[in-house]
Amino acid sequence: xxxxxxxxxxxxxxxxxxxxxxxxxxxxxxxxxxxxxxxxxxxxxxxxxxxxxxxxxxxxxxxxxxxxxxxxxxxxxxxxxxxxxxxxxxxxxxxxxxxxxxxxxxxxxxxxxxxxxxxxxxxxxxxxxxxxxxxxxxxxxxxxxxxxxxxxxxxxxxxxxxxxxxxxxxxxxxxxxxxxxxxxxxxxxxxxxxxxxxxxxxxxxxxxxxxxxxxxxxxxxxxxxxxxxxxxxxxxxxxxxxxxxxxxxxxxxxxxxxxxxxxxxxxxxxxxxxxxxxxxxxxxxxxxxxxxxxxxxxxxxxxxxxxxxxxxxxxxxxxxxxxxxxxxxxxxxxxxxxxxxxxxxxxxxxxxxxxxxxxxxxxxxxxxxxxxxxxxxxxxxxxxxxxxxxxxxxxxxxxxxxxxxxxxxxxxxxxxxxxxxxxxxxxxxxxxxxxxxxxxxxxxxx
Amino acid sequence: xxxxxxxxxxxxxxxxxxxxxxxxxxxxxxxxxxxxxxxxxxxxxxxxxxxxxxxxxxxxxxxxxxxxxxxxxxxxxxxxxxxxxxxxxxxxxxxxxxxxxxxxxxxxxxxxxxxxxxxxxxxxxxxxxxxxxxxxxxxxxxxxxxxxxxxxxxxxxxxxxxxxxxxxxxxxxxxxxxxxxxxxxxxxxxxxxxxxxxxxxxxxxxxxxxxxxxxxxxxxxxxxxxxxxxxxxxxxxxxxxxxxxxxxxxxxxxxxxxxxxxxxxxxxxxxxxxxxxxxxxxxxxxxxxxxxxxxxxxxxxxxxxxxxxxxxxxxxxxxxxxxxxxxxxxxxxxxxxxxxxxxxxxxxxxxxxxxxxxxxxxxxxxxxxxxxxxxxxxxxxxxxxxxxxxxxxxxxxxxxxxxxxxxxxxxxxxxxxxxxxxxxxxxxxx
Numbered sequence: 105x106x107x108x109x110x111x112x113x114x115x116x117x118x119x120x121x122x123x124x125x126x127x128x129x130x131x132x133x134x135x136x137x138x139x140x141x142x143x144x145x146x147x148x149x150x151x152x153x154x155x156x157x158x159x160x161x162x163x164x165x166x167x168x169x170x171x172x173x174x175x176x177x178x179x180x181x182x183x184x185x186x187x188x189x190x191x192x193x194x195x196x197x198x199x200x201x202x203x204x205x206x207x208x209x210x211x212x213x214x215x216x217x218x219x220x221x222x223x224x225x226x227x228x229x230x231x232x233x234x235x236x237x238x239x240x241x242x243x244x245x246x247x248x249x250x251x252x253x254x255x256x257x258x259x260x261x262x263x264x265x266x267x268x269x270x271x272x273x274x275x276x277x278x279x280x281x282x283x284x285x286x287x288x289x290x291x292x293x294x295x296x297x298x299x300x301x302x303x304x305x306x307x308x309x310x311x312x313x314x315x316x317x318x319x320x321x322x323x324x325x326x327x328x329x330x331x332x333x334x335x336x337x338x339x340x341x342x343x344x345x346x347x348x349x350x351x352x353x354x355x356x357x358x359x360x361x362x363x364x365x366x367x368x369x370x371x372x373x374x375x376x377x378x379x380x381x382x383x384x385x386x387x388x389x390x391x392x393x394x395x396x397x398x399x400x401x402x403x404x405x406x407x408x409x410x411x412x413x414x415x416x417x418x419x420x421x422x423x424x425x426x427x428x429x430x431x432x433x434x435x436x437x438x439x440x441x442x443x444x445x446x447x448x449x450x451x452x453x454x455x456x457x458x459x460x461x462x463x464x465x466x467x468x469x470x471x472x473x474x475x476x477x478x479x480x481x482x483x484x485x486x487x488x489x490x491x492x493x494x495x496x497x498x499x500x501x502x503x504x505x506x507x508x509x510x511x512x513x514x515x516x517x518x519x520x521x522x523x524x525x526x527x528x529x530x531x532x533x534x535x536x537x538x539x540x541x542x543x544x545x546x547x548x549x550x
Numbered sequence: 551x552x553x554x555x556x557x558x559x560x561x562x563x564x565x566x567x568x569x570x571x572x573x574x575x576x577x578x579x580x581x582x583x584x585x586x587x588x589x590x591x592x593x594x595x596x597x598x599x600x601x602x603x604x605x606x607x608x609x610x611x612x613x614x615x616x617x618x619x620x621x622x623x624x625x626x627x628x629x630x631x632x633x634x635x636x637x638x639x640x641x642x643x644x645x646x647x648x649x650x651x652x653x654x655x656x657x658x659x660x661x662x663x664x665x666x667x668x669x670x671x672x673x674x675x676x677x678x679x680x681x682x683x684x685x686x687x688x689x690x691x692x693x694x695x696x697x698x699x700x701x702x703x704x705x706x707x708x709x710x711x712x713x714x715x716x717x718x719x720x721x722x723x724x725x726x727x728x729x730x731x732x733x734x735x736x737x738x739x740x741x742x743x744x745x746x747x748x749x750x751x752x753x754x755x756x757x758x759x760x761x762x763x764x765x766x767x768x769x770x771x772x773x774x775x776x777x778x779x780x781x782x783x784x785x786x787x788x789x790x791x792x793x794x795x796x797x798x799x800x801x802x803x804x805x806x807x808x809x810x811x812x813x814x815x816x817x818x819x820x821x822x823x824x825x826x827x828x829x830x831x832x833x834x835x836x837x838x839x840x841x842x843x844x845x846x847x848x849x850x851x852x853x854x855x856x857x858x859x860x861x862x863x864x865x866x867x868x869x870x871x872x873x874x875x876x877x878x879x880x881x882x883x884x885x886x887x888x889x890x891x892x893x894x895x896x897x898x899x900x901x902x903x904x905x906x907x908x909x910x911x912x913x914x915x916x917x918x919x920x921x922x923x924x925x926x927x928x929x930x931x932x933x934x935x936x937x938x939x940x941x942x943x944x945x946x947x948x949x950x951x952x953x954x955x956x957x958x959x960x961x962x963x964x965x966x967x968x969x970x971x972x973x974x975x976x977x978x979x980x
Contacts (some may be wrong), residue, residue, distance in 0.1 A: 304743060304744055304859050305743060305839075305859055307831070307839050311810075311927075368748075368843070368851070368853070370750075370811075370827035370828070370829050370843050370845050371812070371814075371827070371829075372812030372813070372814035372826075372827060373812070373814065374811075374812035374814075374961075374962055374963065375962055375963045378962045378964070378965060410810040410811075410812065410829075410927075412810050412829025412843060414746065414841055414843070420864075421744075421859075422744070422746050422841065422857070422859075424831060424839070424841050426808075426810070426829070428810055428927075430927050430963040430964060431927065431963050431964030432926065432927025432928050432929075432963050432964075433808060433927065433928050433929040435808070435929070439839070441743050441744055441839075442743075443740075443743070443861045443862070444861070508850075509845065509847050509849065509850025509851060510851050511851045511853075543814075544814060544815045545814040545826070545827065545845075545847050545850070546815055546847050546848065546849045546850050
């Protein structure tokens with residue numbers, strides 16, 4: 105890659121490449137054969153998913169070069185850079201000098217100012233709205249992990265960023281990989297064409313055994329620790345229904361071509377504070393920050409461990425969303441029910457128009473990057489921003505219904521809710537920790 | 551009440567005589583008291599609290615020739631109201647945990663109303679049938695699989711003895727439901743592919759512990775909040791809605807239950823150890839999955855209803871069918887709390903006593919399965935639950951009011967033991 109290339113020339117070259125490639129069967133192969141058309145990538149968020157996404161991006165297209173990394177923690181950015189530098193298979197493609205390592209609560213702003221064409225976003229979802237907005241304003245394409253917000257305000261910010269991206273011709277692809285699996289794409293085409301008749305019901309599940317709970321390292325502030333242990337705070341993760349179950353919720357929304365009209369939900373936190381490993385770590389953290397263990401529950405997080413929600417879609421179909429963490433029976437998947445048949449939303453249709461997908465099975469987590477890069481090269485960019493904001497808001501709507509015990513409508517979420525959980529950038533920079541009480545099940549509706 | 555005015559003494563005698571004749575022909579062993587020369591249905595009320603009092607009045611109102619003649623309750627103070635209402639003599643009012651036996655031992659009582667906390671129902675039903683009494687019993691009818699088994703056995707015995715059993719799931723006797731469900735079962739909405747039912751509400755009464763109360767006395771007076779007595783609110787209340795969904799499926803049981811639930815808001819010790827919300831997926835044959843929620847949290851959105859969806863339309867189960875066979879119920883609306891008694895007494899007098907015992911046992915079983923699934927967070931099959939789950943919450947035969955009984959721990963997944971589950975050898979992951 106010519107290091108003198110600036111953003112514009114690289115992209116122009118990419119666009120030209122795409123013109124050739126568009127006629128060919130496989131963009132990936134063409135790009136590889138051609139060996140040029142570099143796309144410069146910056147990674148935001150160097151945790152497990154960030155590392156994974158970067159691997160997948162690098163595998164998706166040989167023209168990817170990594171030029172910058174950012175994370176809240178300096179150690180994590182350096183470790184991630186050094187790890188990738190060592191990987192044989194990416195030799196010559198990781199070109200990150202020390203000036204392109206960013207950390208701190210404003211690292212995303214610095215990253216947006218670097219010369220990358222494409223940013224991969226994999227920090228805790230709380231900050232995604234402002235990260236995306238800054239990136240779009242700076243002219244970057246985006247791959248973002250799901251979910252893209254933890255509150256109503258965040259979803260709206262992503263919707264605005266998505267609109268701006270459209271105006272600027274920038275791509276947004278999101279890590280809801282099911283949308284890029286060939287089998288599901290073929291299947292959804294059939295469902296939308298009426299293969300199972302009118303949709304009258306459905307279910308989606310993500311019930312698992314639990315998740316890590318992280319302690320505080322030396323030198324961490326309370327806010328740093330919260331961000332390190334982000335899954336356990338609603339304002340940071342959106343709770344499990346948002347952070348994890350969104351995958352399945354997104355599939356139901358896909359079936360219905362849009363979000364539900366109405367939400368009802370019950371749920372609670374019955375197990376997490378009985379999980380002895382978690383309690384032990386929470387007590388250690390409490391001792392570290394307060395000198396005693398009396399307030400350990402404050403340090404045990406505020407997310408729930410089960411939510412049972414009903415989504416009513418605009419056509420009146422009522423669907424189940426079943427999510428949580430605890431010992432017990434694990435479940436993950438979806439089912440859609442129509443007047444003429446049903447589907448597992450994956451490979452099969454049963455009923456009058458029974459069908460099984462026989463084609464190629466692809467790795468959706470790789471394919472989403474291929475599709476993104478292909479769309480950038482073609483100049484006909486994908487923009488999944490509005491859609492993933494809607495699916496994120498679907499999960500948040502169900503969470504709000506559960507936390508408050510009230511029925512919530514989509515219109516209310518979009519037009520009346522004032523919910524904003526994430527601290528201002530100034531408060532983050534000042535290092536103020538933020539704790540909410542565990543929701544009661546009849547919290548006020550905001 | 552139309553019946554009360556219209557039915558003459560002669561008509562009553564005639565219908566009783568017919569009833570007796572039928573019974574003789576079918577060889578039913580238990581002699582019916584009223585067939586022995588009296589035209590009066592003589593009722594003993596077991597459990598004189600709010601629902602027992604309501605049921606007693608509903609019963610008397612339902613048909614001519616009904617008298618409340620004996621009362622039983624665990625507590626003397628609970629008997630006073632009905633004693634006054636129906637002028638029941640002192641020597642026919644019984645108090646204590648075994649008071650029900652004394653009512654059922656009275657030869658002239660031919661119908662008993664069972665309205666004590668549901669944990670006592672299986673034992674009391676068995677005794678009533680043993681003593682040859684017709685039964686009106688409030689729902690739910692058990693709180694554990696062991697109790698369900700007793701109720702089913704008692705119902706089978708009642709069948710043999712020609713005794714009637716009607717349960718207080720009044721929707722089954724409510725015109726709107728009856729007419730709507732008749733059409734659903736006739737295929738008006740096609741094949742059922744989805745269903746939902748709810749009992750979401752605020753809170754209920756609570757009896758705070760008094761200084762002089764033993765564990766058992768307090769728990770019985772505050773029975774809603776103890777699983778061994780109420781079955782938890784999914785069983786105590788939501789059984790109504792679950793029963794309607796079962797009805798729509800032709801009283802075929804779901805094949806699996808998978809529930810979640812917890813105690814998030816109502817956490818004070820005065821509320822015992824039950825949950826304040828449940829969400830259960832019941833899966834009926836052909837993988838038809840249904841939604842069931844119930845909640846008792848003050849200030850939350852209420853919803854007590856059912857909805858069944860088929861390939862040709864859907865229904866609210868109550869008076870409305872949408873789709874290919876759109877229909878509205880336009881008939882008279884009856885008081886179902888009275889109608890259920892009317893139907894029972896008419897069936898007795900007609901000599902074809904209704905027997906809803908097994909049906910209400912099955913719906914109660916579903917609610918219990920939902921509860922146990924939520925307590926344990928395990929999904930299990932109905933066949934496993936009915937054959938292998940060893941949960942037995944039946945009161946001990948020698949239970950005394952003065953007994954100590956600590957409040958059980960609130961169920962926490964991973965800690966709650968679902969009796970019989972470990973024997974399956976498929977302990978959960980995570």
